Every structure is written in C-alpha cells, then in structure tokens.
Amino acid sequence: MPKAPSPRRKRLKRLAAAACVSAGAVAYAGTSGCSTLSYPQSPQFGEDGFQNERKPRPLGWRETSKLWWDFLVGGKPAGTVPSTAIPVQALTRAQLDEAPDGTLYRLGHSTVLLKLEGRYWLTDPVFSERASPVQWAGPKRFHTPPIAIDDLPVLSAVVLSHDHYDHLDRDTVRALAEKTEIFLTPLGVGDRLIRWGVPRDKVRQLDWWEDVQVQGVHFTATPSQHFSGRGLFDRNATLWASWVIRTDDLKVFFSGDTGYFDGFRTIGERLGPFDLTLLECGAYDRRWQDVHMLPSQTLQAHRDLGGKWMVPIHNSTFDLAFHGWSEPMETLYTLSQQAGVDIATPVIGTPLAITRPDGTQPWWRGE
Numbered sequence: 001m002p003k004a005p006s007p008r009r010k011r012l013k014r015l016a017a018a019a020c021v022s023a024g025a026v027a028y029a030g031t032s033g034c035s036t037l038s039y040p041q042s043p044q045f046g047e048d049g050f051q052n053e054r055k056p057r058p059l060g061w062r063e064t065s066k067l068w069w070d071f072l073v074g075g076k077p078a079g080t081v082p083s084t085a086i087p088v089q090a091l092t093r094a095q096l097d098e099a100p101d102g103t104l105y106r107l108g109h110s111t112v113l114l115k116l117e118g119r120y121w122l123t124d125p126v127f128s129e130r131a132s133p134v135q136w137a138g139p140k141r142f143h144t145p146p147i148a149i150d151d152l153p154v155l156s157a158v159v160l161s162h163d164h165y166d167h168l169d170r171d172t173v174r175a176l177a178e179k180t181e182i183f184l185t186p187l188g189v190g191d192r193l194i195r196w197g198v199p200r201d202k203v204r205q206l207d208w209w210e211d212v213q214v215q216g217v218h219f220t221a222t223p224s225q226h227f228s229g230r231g232l233f234d235r236n237a238t239l240w241a242s243w244v245i246r247t248d249d250l251k252v253f254f255s256g257d258t259g260y261f262d263g264f265r266t267i268g269e270r271l272g273p274f275d276l277t278l279l280e281c282g283a284y285d286r287r288w289q290d291v292h293m294l295p296s297q298t299l300q301a302h303r304d305l306g307g308k309w310m311v312p313i314h315n316s317t318f319d320l321a322f323h324g325w326s327e328p329m330e331t332l333y334t335l336s337q338q339a340g341v342d343i344a345t346p347v348i349g350t351p352l353a354i355t356r357p358d359g360t361q362p363w364w365r366g367e
Helices: 007-027 061-074 094-099 170-178 189-193 263-271 294-303 327-340
Strands: 103-108 111-116 119-123 157-159 183-186 203-205 210-215 216-221 242-246 251-254 274-282 308-314 351-353
Touching: 103 308, 157 216, 183 189, 183 216, 203 210, 203 327, 216 263, 242 263, 263 294, 274 294, 294 308, 294 327, 308 327
Parallel strands: 119 157, 157 183, 183 203, 251 274, 274 308
Antiparallel strands: 103 111, 103 351, 111 119, 210 216, 216 242, 242 251
16 A cells, blocks of 8 residues: 655645646736846847736735735635546547548647648647646646547647646657657747757747748737746746637637737737637636636637637646636536537547537536
8 A cells, every 4th residue: 555645745745736836826926037038029028028918917915925825825625626537538540540631639728639731730738747847746637638649640830829837848848849840939938949959940939920831831920918937037038929820721719828808809800710719718817817818708809809619728637726627618608608609619539620610518517
C-alpha cells in the first residue's frame, strides 16, 4: 500500500498548486516585472511590454489579497472538479486519415486538431498531466488526451495564442517539434520556443494583423485582450493573439484567451463572417472578466464576429477558477438556445464537421 503523503507535503503541494494559478492573477494585477526584451517594430509594444488596445482594469491590492486568500486558505467550492470521469472518445491515426477534409476534434481545453487541405493543424497543444511549471503540483487534467502525441500525424502547423501554461506547454512543444513543420506564434512566444530547442527555421512570429500562408491555408494573427507571462517577473514580455484560419472553402476563428472587447467587431468586419468560432468559455470570474470572458460575453463575441456556429473551448480539462467545472458549458448552451444561436458541443475526441457541426448533445449532463 503506498505511503500517505505527510501533512507538510500536502501543504507544499497545495501551496504550489495555488501559486501556479494565482501567479497569473498577480501578473494581471500589475505587480510583476516588465519585459526584458524589446520589439520596437510593433505598435503593440510600449514602455511596460506589450499592451492591449484598451487597458484592462487592474485588480487593487485588496482584491489581489482576497484572491490569494481564496486560493491558499479559503479553498475551492465543491464541484470545480468532476466527481466522475468525463466522457472522452479515444482517437486513432486511422480515424484521422479516414476523416473528410474540414473536420475538427477537441482534444481538451483549447487544444483543437483541424484537418484542412488534406493536412493537420493544431492549436495551443497541452498534453501534459498538469498546466504548471512543475508536474508534481498545479492544475491537473480531468481526462487524458484522446490521442497520444506519438500517434498524431505530421502537423503542417502548430498555432499558439500566448505563453500561459495552460496554452503553451514546454514538454508538449518539444515532443511535437520533430513532427511539426512550422510553429505560428505571436511576437516573443517564438523566441521561447527557440530557447527550448525548436529550430529557428520552424518558427514564424506574427504581430496583430500580419498573415501567412502555409500549404494552402491562410493564417492571420488578430487582436485579443489578455496578458502574458510565465512567472512573476516577465509580465507582458510576449504578445497574445487570436487567429483567423481560412481556406478557399471555409473560415474559422480561434480566440485563444481574451476578455470581451470591441476588437471582435473589427475582426468580423475585416475578416468575417466565419463558418465556425472556437471561443473561450471557462476559467472566468467577475474579478478578471477583462481578460477572460463571461459566458454572456462569449455569446456576444460570436455575434460580433459574424459566426455561424460556435464551439466553446477553454473548459472541461483544468480547474482554473472558482466556478463549477460544467458551468461554462451549461450556461453558454442555455444562453445560446434562448438567443437562437447555433452551438456545437462535441465530446472530447469526437469528429465535428466545421461547416455542418449539428447533432451534438449536452454531454456534461450525463443524460
């Protein structure tokens, strides 16, 4: 029988887990250091690093202290982690090869695999057990990925939105480097990849509104409202972005992480409308809604973009806030039905046709 961890070990793990999540909140509050790298060619780069079009409301010291207390002492409310295993459909290479063009798969959180132009494209891949700088503490996955990295096909591109641990995982990037033709990143994020050993010629860094074509698929880095940093002293050292993914037959919007802002309407006017939007809905809180949308704001963002179908992401994999684990999906699903907005909620690992994504069910209800 395994030896039970000591009380001291439990306290250390709890402290580390809380620190992994709350470090982001502290950076958002504006208490961490500035960028040490300079990107003077970017209109987004200022005196204190990269910046949003509209400055998010910073947390005050009282709110920041309360947030630390909630994470470290107060504890999470019941229900932030599922009590039973959530449904996941195992995915094989043969199934990917047989799938028609224009198919996507949610692999967890904001990791989405798309099959376009007969090739494969992956967003914000995180395959590690924890979204954390260490694998012995920090937010732990609710489920294993539906497919292992070794079973993935060659990837024409990995598309990264920003450098937070639940979107940029060093072990995953290193494991994918050999089978990935190019990594598309916002400014500065690619420099991290190069330092991790990814060959420089496999990295392409873009500023907002810059675009690139890869194997017949067009990618445009578009604005988002968020922040960056992987520690207490690199706040906003790298840029964050959403992405427009376009072929001759369809358009997809991938939000990455973002608060609600006027930029959605601008993106929709310039590059929309979209057959499908992959929009974040999860890890939100009214205290940080300027950088993570509430469900009602996700719905409005979809409308601003001119989206036809919406697929909520950034949920059902990690415990990163204080809401119930299924609350984001349930709330947005209900709001969408009331508003007459088409929403698709595929089980992790199941195929979804981008232009005809109907027939999904509210799987989190366990009905």
